[in-house]
Amino acid sequence: MNANFEKSSQKIAATSASELFYGTNKQTKESVALKIYNVTSSDPRNTLRELSVMQRLSHQNLIKFYNYYESYDQTVIVTELAQHELLEYIIEKRYYCEDDCRGFIHQVMQGLKYLHDLNIQHGNLKPENILVKNGVVMLSDYNLHNIIPMSHTLIAPGFASPQQLLQQTDFNADSYALGSLTHLLLTGKLPFKQSDDLLKETLRAQLAKDYEVKSTGISKNGQDFIIQCLKSQPSIDELLKHPWVNDTVPVIPLTGTQMQLKRYLAQIRLRNGSSVGRETLKEVVETTNGFTDPSDE
Numbered sequence: 001m002n003a004n005f006e007k008s009s010q011k012i013a014a015t016s017a018s019e020l021f022y023g024t025n026k027q028t029k030e031s032v033a034l035k036i037y038n039v040t041s042s043d044p045r046n047t048l049r050e051l052s053v054m055q056r057l058s059h060q061n062l063i064k065f066y067n068y069y070e071s072y073d074q075t076v077i078v079t080e081l082a083q084h085e086l087l088e089y090i091i092e093k094r095y096y097c098e099d100d101c102r103g104f105i106h107q108v109m110q111g112l113k114y115l116h117d118l119n120i121q122h123g124n125l126k127p128e129n130i131l132v133k134n135g136v137v138m139l140s141d142y143n144l145h146n147i148i149p150m151s152h153t154l155i156a157p158g159f160a161s162p163q164q165l166l167q168q169t170d171f172n173a174d175s176y177a178l179g180s181l182t183h184l185l186l187t188g189k190l191p192f193k194q195s196d197d198l199l200k201e202t203l204r205a206q207l208a209k210d211y212e213v214k215s216t217g218i219s220k221n222g223q224d225f226i227i228q229c230l231k232s233q234p235s236i237d238e239l240l241k242h243p244w245v246n247d248t249v250p251v252i253p254l255t256g257t258q259m260q261l262k263r264y265l266a267q268i269r270l271r272n273g274s275s276v277g278r279e280t281l282k283e284v285v286e287t288t289n290g291f292t293d294p295s296d297e
Contacts, residue, residue: 004067005078007034013128023078025066032066033082035141037075037148050146053120061111063131063140068147075148082131082138087265089132090185091258097251098222101185105178106245107137112174113236115142123169125177126156127184127268158190161233172233179229186222187214188260191230217256219249 008022064080161176221244
């Protein structure tokens with residue numbers, strides 16, 4: 001594996017693109033996370049440049065990036081180890097309300113603001129990449145699109161912006177994902193109509209900008225925050241000024257949401273995550289009718 005890190009046989013999670021294991025720093029005995037991809041860098045010079053940047057990042061709402069190395073046909077990324085995924089943390093809470101959700105989203109936004117201020121896009125904001133350690137929300141897997149070859153990275157329908165689905169992306173794609181995430185944390189569902197063919201229907205709705213923001217049980221400011229994220233995709237700085245982030249919000253228990261989140265988490269784990277490979281995504285997008293290219297608007 002590596003002289004400085006030891007991989008445990010205990011696996012944390014797995015997708016079609018990578019496997020995540022517990023590990024140990026042999027020198028400090030600190031527990032770490034090891035994410036293993038069955039691919040090596042196609043542009044070593046760019047990879048080293050990006051790694052140099054990532055090793056200097058330090059923010060309370062970001063999982064710390066420790067190291068990166070390649071072994072034969074594998075790439076291993078070593079990071080700080082968290083205790084929970086955010087969805088697990090919410091499901092286990094005895095009391096959960098909109099104000100709690102707002103607090104979690106605010107921490108996500110603080111992490112995104114730090115990245116954006118340094119001209120770094122997260123690029124893959126989704127539930128599995130939002131972790132909790134000692135009660136603090138932390139973003140993981142940021143900027144991996146500049147390290148791991150695109151063919152081996154996954155895209156999360158429902159969280160990837162319409163621009164990303166059409167291979168066009170910018171920093172505002174993180175704002176779009178934030179809107180879907182906020183709706184999920186408040187309702188237990190994505191802001192799109194559900195169907196048996198979840199992948200195709202979600203992509204169709206996204207590309208057609210056909211959102212279905214729940215109106216019952218969410219404050220008016222909460223609804224507007226979600227709609228702004230999905231439709232206008234404002235900058236994180238602009239969203240931090242939104243009334244929902246700064247004003248009083250309801251503290252009524254969202255017990256139904258916790259039950260829905262439990263179902264959602266079970267579904268994505270059954271599918272080995274909320275994401276799909278880019279080839280699968282391309283095939284579905286090409287066969288999905290009734291959408292407009294955002295660049296044409």
